[in-house]
Amino acid sequence: MSCRYFVTRILTITLASLLVGCLSTPEPSGVEPNAFETPEYHAQRGLAVVKASALYALGGTGQDVVVALIDSGLDAGLNEFEGRLADPGFDHVENRPGTVDRLGHGTQMAGIIAANKDDQGMHGMAFNARLIPFRFGDDNEPFFFDQEIAQSWQSGFDKGARLFNNSWANAIPATEISEARYKQVMPDSLAVARKLVSDGAVFVFPTGNELKREPLAEPGLPAALPELEKGWIAVVALKNDGSAINGKSNYCGIAAAWCIAVPGGDSGAQAGLLTVGKDGHYMQTAGTSPAAALVTGALAALQSRYPQLSPQQVREHLLATTNRSGIYANSEAYGRGLMDLEEAARRIPGILID
Template identity: 70%
Template sequence: MPVFHPTKPLLSLHHLILLTLPMLLLGCMSTPTPMPAEPDTRRFESPEYFAQKALPIVKASSLYARGGTGQGVRVALIDSGLNLELPEFYGRIYDPGYDFVRHQPGVIDVKGHGTQMAGILAANKNDQGIHGIAFNAQLIPMRFGDDREPFYFDSEIAQAWDLAYTKGARIFSNSWANPIEANTNEVPVYERLMGESLSMAKKLVAEGAVFVFSTGNEVKREPLAEPGLPALVPELEKGWIAVMALKNDGTAINLKSNYCGLAARWCIAVPGGDGSAGLLTTSKDSSYGPTAGTSPAAALVSGALAALQSRFPEMTPQQIRERLLSTANRTGIYANSEAYGRGLMDLEAASRL
């Protein structure tokens, strides 16, 4: 019968265990996942950055270092128009918009308010003056109203929102509000005075849009009409942010701002300037000057949404809105939700994975 002649000695069970054990142990050990490096914010903390005093308070450089600059995101600027010729807005205009005062495409800005808000939101990062919080975002400006109360322009506002939406805007910056307090007993008043714009807001929120409004500058404990609307129309809340204004250093409410009040669940706090020492921004004549109140505060939050959207492009605008609100700083004075709503906007926290 055949005889087996092994070319190598057979291993005993004891030897097999000794050889296999180290491999089994290595297989059970997981390789440590390296902690992500902290973002290098220094390259974004330029004189232009610090000239816009709100940016360090909300920790915008952390968002920039993580890639959130507003690149590719369109924002509707519903205001007094915009000086489209200023160098601060070269490359920042997605569409020249529509002028509902002159009834023609392309806006101008007689009052200058819209140009100021555009600077807070998206002025270029070009080592000149200041830059916007979302310096790579693109604007779609809409001009309405000028010196009259928004109630008189209900139809124009509705058309402006609709047109901006069709052009790709999903974030709507509204640095204005009708001069009556939000009041849950006044539903018929809102429906009568805001019939078309309220219907349009419901439609666009259902389709994923986010509206940003200033709480108002009357030093009251309740916001004005539009920022408080979800208290009357709950389906708006998922697409709504009210914004109250702090002093430049973020330490307290500024001299003008209304509280968040009944809008506390969808309200956030950001710097909005201190009287004559407002936030530096673009003027319609190409110079730089201060602006203060809840108007620049709302523009700042609109830009923050755009910058976060570019950081998290897989998220919807309404998911970005919830992220911004849920990561706000609620410690210390900001725990007072009646005044500060969800707290101080914190873009370092909002931009973390």
């Protein structure tokens, strides 16, 4: 072996040791991952596929992390969200602080992200994270609510959120979006997104539910505006067992470099991911929307595992630790691969040691 090999190995191992010393992580819980694999855990079938229990055992539960939910609102009075709000948020439909949720979509996404671990029904990916909900509209395409979305992003950031769950997208193929066209469609939101990404925020979007080979406008936006990529994640939805893309999801396509795959439920009345309905009852939801919420929750949980990393560093670590074996090597479909929270929780961020 060459001297260069030994020098490289020494430098790599030394750097790894230094980074371990620099990273201040929560104390491990002192229990094995299987202690977290309760009936409540298994009821939310996506958690086991992405190995969330390994992250929980190392302290990654979302503690002290704030997530902004930009959706149809949230019924914050439900038991599953007791103690989970960082701020009441804002209802742009009724123009008042706090939100209601007429459609139920926002409440369902909130459940996927942060429903309480309380031995009832199911729990969210980051069950100790806190939410700031925003309601921007109950129908029509998102571009009808450009100003409200922009205001929600800025308000969420101002109130401490650095992770933004956006389980929606404009029905325009990302391949048809240019900077000029997006400025026509979402001028206010574009300006705020650029600013907040520059300031360290991370935005999560679903690829869309048309079973096409390209994502919709927002998940693919960094293809037209590369400066957004460092703060962007697109999400494809897999079947519950992770075996293939589900019956709705668009592919990663041109978003492959910032796209990740997670369970999003199968088709059928009892085949989705379990979450909380607007009336407080548990229900199934399927598609790329809950898949995006699962990833946002994972970012929050991983952020609490590595509190000294920035949200954008956590994002890159999540993308760098995916499972890319077998079918997940197809980047057109699965982007960076299947989310693997055991690998993300155990590997030293930024360091690869053979």
